[in-house]
Amino acid sequence: MSKEIALTVFQARAGDHNDLAMPGAAAVGAMLAARLGLPASVIGRPEPALNSGWRSELDAALPALRALAEHHAAILRRGAVPLTAATRCAVSLAMLPVVASQRPDACVVWFDAHADFHTPHTSASGYLGGMVLAGACGLWDSGLGAGLAVGNVVLVGGRDIDPAEQALIDAGTLRLVTAGAGLADELRRAIAGRPVYLHLDCDVLEPGIVPTDYRCTGGLSLAELGAACAVVAEHELVGVEIAEFEHAWQAGGAPVSPAALLDALRPLLERLPAGA
Template sequence: MHKAYTVFQGRAGDHNDLAIPGARAIGAAMARRTGIAPALIGTPEQALNVGWREELDAAMPALRDMQARFNDVFAGGAVSIAATSRCAVSLATLPAVAKHHPAACIVWFDSHADLNTPDVTTSGYLGGLALAAPVGLWESGLGAGFALDQIVLVGERDLDPFEQELIARHRIPHIKPKSDLVAELRNAIAGRPVYMHLDCDVLNPGIVPTDYAHEGGLSLEDLRTCCAAIAAHEVVGLEIAEFQNAWTPGGEPVSPEPLLDALAPILDKS
């Protein structure tokens, strides 16, 4: 199955202006590896850094364009490989995945679960609501389509009480960084097709620049091991979020190549 490459360049609840060029850098690196230029969706704009409602309204035109791109990719029978800048872009991508691959599970690599709703969020951050809307916990305006039993959480270690209770009540698989990653992934995926979301803050701080840093994360080798396990299944797509192109604003650009090397079992899957 052929792959289609996409880079999101619009606003998506950004706290700063480092993830849009980060996504562009991933797209450029993938183009060097594959010889295929990615489709660019959205136009870079400065971060607003305001509450979720204003952020969603500002992002909506670009998010709708991203959803249309994903629908086209999946309708054409391709595997989607995307650099999505921020986790909030999943508000648009996951409903498209659900439409075309309704039996898939979402393997969500992140230090957060992003399962908060507007009613319970304490931060007001749009990204913290990113998985909750596609599984029907609130209405974003971009649709849903997945159920809670289609989520597999990997690496989460900064969970709010609402999320902890939700995970426990619905027995959502939660694979922690020090777990037997391969065995637990296989059990949780249970032979289903996989759509993988990667928030780079699932990694231990200091490996790549991210907006959040929480100790006790995965190593690049852990990530590669997980990707090898996932690649043994049907993979319908991969989205890479929250890679910032520098450690500080105006800092030296950081190469995404080590990250892409860790993702190689999926990126190179034929």
């Protein structure tokens, strides 16, 4: 039986270093709407980036993030599949606790160059986006809930990982699937047949493919991302969120189309309308 797909575009600031991800999310959302023939709900409105510490960033983002959490919960309660074009990874602070509450069986597959498993006490940078998974897993209180089991997190493509995060990976607390020839098979083993909620931070890709805030060498190609998405598409899809696509390579630059990125996600996008 086909499931409803609920497309959402998040437009508020949430730990932004610059103003490029808000129009980036709008571009991703518009192209998803056109390709899938879906209406889009918009949460929040663009405001200038604060580019400040985690506390002030979180305080500024909380009203919009709480609205998104309520919206996300309503989608899952009615049995629909959320498809979200987000600005920054910090937006997931609102969505992951909802997924953990309503679909505790789901595996969160986190495509990202970073582990995002810091707390305010362990982060050297104070960057809100680097604390998302730790917050969702209850290691610090974001004010947006928690409940995600660490064992239900699978990191994919991480390579810019701090020592404290690497220690968790080495201890087997966090599972990391690294880029390389064996990625698809390793990812399939890591998911282990569970339903999947997928997060994509565009910096998991090799720098130069799409504009992102962080650029870390050793990333996935679009073909490798597509192959990984084909593995994810073998499983029940609980939801998909796309974050950190910037509108241009630099402020004032020409707009960049998300078409190539969404082409790589085709295995997932083709799976969504057929149900999971």
